[in-house]
Amino acid sequence: xxxxxxxxxxxxxxxxxxxxxxxxxxxxxxxxxxxxxxxxxxxxxxxxxxxxxxxxxxxxxxxxxxxxxxxxxxxxxxxxxxxxxxxxxxxxxxxxxxxxxxxxxxxxxxxxxxxxxxxxxxxxxxxxxxxxxxxxxxxxxxxxxxxxxxxxxxxxxxxxxxxxxxxxxxxxxxxxxxxxxxxxxxxxxxxxxxxxxxxxxxxxxxxxxxxxxxxxxxxxxxxxxxxxxxxxxxxxxxxxxxxxxxxxxxxxxxxxxxxxxxxxxxxxxxxxxxxxxxxxxxxxxxxxxxxxxxxxxxxxxxxxxxxxxxxxxxxxxxxxxxxxxxxxxxxxxxxxxxxxxxxxxxxxxxxxxxxxxxxxxxxxxxxxxxxxxxxxxxxxxxxxx
Numbered sequence: 001x002x003x004x005x006x007x008x009x010x011x012x013x014x015x016x017x018x019x020x021x022x023x024x025x026x027x028x029x030x031x032x033x034x035x036x037x038x039x040x041x042x043x044x045x046x047x048x049x050x051x052x053x054x055x056x057x058x059x060x061x062x063x064x065x066x067x068x069x070x071x072x073x074x075x076x077x078x079x080x081x082x083x084x085x086x087x088x089x090x091x092x093x094x095x096x097x098x099x100x101x102x103x104x105x106x107x108x109x110x111x112x113x114x115x116x117x118x119x120x121x122x123x124x125x126x127x128x129x130x131x132x133x134x135x136x137x138x139x140x141x142x143x144x145x146x147x148x149x150x151x152x153x154x155x156x157x158x159x160x161x162x163x164x165x166x167x168x169x170x171x172x173x174x175x176x177x178x179x180x181x182x183x184x185x186x187x188x189x190x191x192x193x194x195x196x197x198x199x200x201x202x203x204x205x206x207x208x209x210x211x212x213x214x215x216x217x218x219x220x221x222x223x224x225x226x227x228x229x230x231x232x233x234x235x236x237x238x239x240x241x242x243x244x245x246x247x248x249x250x251x252x253x254x255x256x257x258x259x260x261x262x263x264x265x266x267x268x269x270x271x272x273x274x275x276x277x278x279x280x281x282x283x284x285x286x287x288x289x290x291x292x293x294x295x296x297x298x299x300x301x302x303x304x305x306x307x308x309x310x311x312x313x314x315x316x317x318x319x320x321x322x323x324x325x326x327x328x329x330x331x332x333x334x335x336x337x338x339x340x341x342x343x344x345x346x347x348x349x350x351x352x353x354x355x356x357x358x359x360x361x362x363x364x365x366x367x368x369x370x371x372x373x374x375x376x377x378x379x380x381x382x383x384x385x
Contacts, residue, residue: 004022005039006022006023006024006025006039007023007025007028007039008024008025009025010025010028011030013030013032013033014028014029014030014035014037015028015029015030015031016028017029018038023039025039026038026039026040027039034061036057036061038053041342042054043339043341044339044341044342045336045337045338045339045341045342045343045344046342046344069250070243070246070247070249070250071250073247073250074107074110074247074250074251077107077111077235078107078110078111080235081107081108081111081112081233081235082111082112084192084233085111085112085115085191085192085233088115089112089115089191089192090112090115090116090117090187090188090189090190090191090192091108091112091115091116091117091190091191091192091193091194091233092117092118092119092180092183092184092187092190092192092193092194092230093105093108093116093117093118093119093144093193093194094119094121094176094180094193094194094195094196095118095119095120095134095138095144095146095194095196096120096126096134096196096263096265097120097130097133097134097137097138097263098196098260098262098263099241099244099245099248099257099258099259099260099262100196100197100198100236100241100244100262101195101196102137102138102142102196102248102253102257102258103196103236103244103247103248103251103253103258104194104195104196104234104235104236105118105138105142105144105194105196106142106144106248106251106253107235107236107247107251108194108233108235109142109143109144109145110251114145116144116145116194117145117147117184117187117190118138118144118145118146118147119146119147119148119149119180119183120134120135120138120146120147120148120149121149121151121176121179121180122148122149122150122151122152123151123152123154123155123172123175123176123267124151124152124153124155124156124278124281125152125155125172125266125267125268125269125276125281126267126268127263127267127268127285127288127289128285128286128288128289131148134146134148135148137257141254141257142253147183147187149179149183151175151179154175154179155172155175156276156277156278156281158171158172158175159171159172159269159275159276160275160276160277161275162275162276163274163275163313165270165385168266168269168270168276168385169266169270169385172265172266172267172269173265173266176265177193177230180193180230181230184230190230191230191231192230192231192232192233193230193231193232193233194233194234194235195232195233195234196234196236197234197236197237198236198237198239198240198241198244199237199238199239199240200240200241200339200340200341202237203341240339240340240341241262241305241338241339241340242338242339245258245259259302261292261301261304261305261306261307261308262306262340263308264383268281268284268285268288270383270384270385271284271288271308271309271310271311271383271384271385272284272310272311273310273311273312273313273384273385274313279366280311283311283328283364283366283367284309284310284311284330286363286364287309287311287330287360287364287367288308288309290356290359290360290363290364291307291308291309291332291356291360292307292308294352294355294356294359295307295334295352298349298352300348300349300352303336303346304334304335304336304346305335305336305337305338305340305343305382306333306334306335306337306340306343306382307332307333307334307335307346308332308333309330309331309332309333309360310330310331310332310333310373310384311328311330311367312328312329312330312331314328314329315327315328315329316329316368316369317368318361318368318369320368325368326368327366327367327368327369328366328367328368329367329368329369329370329371330360330367330369330370330371331370331371331372331373331384332348332353332356332370332371332372332373333373333382333384334346334348334372334373335377335382337377337382340382341377342376342377342378343376343377343382344376344377345372345373345374345375345376348372353370353372356370357370
């Protein structure tokens with residue numbers, strides 16, 4: 001009942017089946033008409049027993065056989081892609097190396113083979129050594145035809161002086177499309193643009209199937225140009241993150257690729273609060289690398305849905321040796337979540353925080369203070385911008 005609203009009177013024929021300390025009608029049913037109502041979200045991670053409630057409803061009340069499998073989704077998605085693209089259509093792929101774009105690219109490659117052309121745009125906002133690792137993962141390990149385009153100067157130039165997070169997202173999304181259209185022209189005739197949009201992206205951006213407010217624009221659903229020469233194709237659009245991972249495993253992708261933490265399309269731009277420049281990107285890249293390296297070394301990485309560092313738009317006084325410093329502040333974020341619609345701050349062991357903080361301050365010149373973000377989603381979002 002985190003919203004503070006509650007039902008105060010039941011419709012005729014309904015009886016209360018559940019209460020909380022703040023609501024006398026948390027759940028209800030009309031047994032004769034087999035209608036059931038809940039005043040909370042059983043599907044989110046914060047609801048204890050929520051999956052059991054949904055399972056009971058689907059199996060015991062609706063009588064579903066539950067014989068569907070993710071392999072069935074693969075077959076259906078491949079058939080849908082082939083029908084959409086046709087026998088001669090060609091697709092250019094918006095890939096980043098994250099689980100969403102990797103799964104989407106492999107699925108597209110399986111559907112249409114060499115008529116799919118994957119493109120990685122190095123926008124200068126990627127993690128440390130990301131471009132090299134993505135090329136190795138997708139081209140060498142997954143067999144996807146991949147081209148890497150270095151557009152880092154363009155993106156950093158477009159972002160110069162931009163502080164507002166929505167303007168950052170729009171600028172990055174628009175330039176992404178421009179770069180893809182140029183690359184499509186170089187490759188030859190392409191008809192479709194592949195994006196790894198997920199259902200949470202859509203809900204937060206455009207309220208796809210309900211009354212939810214637009215929380216933030218995602219670069220692959222809210223930052224598209226008004227006039228696009230390529231038609232959009234989004235085979236993962238109605239899947240949640242955990243479902244995408246199941247899909248990746250069903251297609252035989254390496255577990256390390258499938259269970260890699262998400263990385264946002266706008267990249268480090270929305271993890272640098274305030275204006276974005278190369279110096280800030282380099283600082284954040286090094287700090288984030290140390291953070292994730294320690295999480296992997298200690299085995300904590302696999303316990304977390306998403307972990308990353310955020311460079312704050314402020315400085316603090318510190319001491320290095322006998323000298324006074326006045327340098328940037330870094331925040332660490334670690335979200336415990338499976339569906340990415342809700343999340344809690346991960347209860348990070350203090351020893352890990354201490355080690356990460358010490359390493360970052362000692363090894364990354366320009367940062368002299370590290371803090372930890374304890375905000376849940378809601379009220380916060382997982383990313384800061």
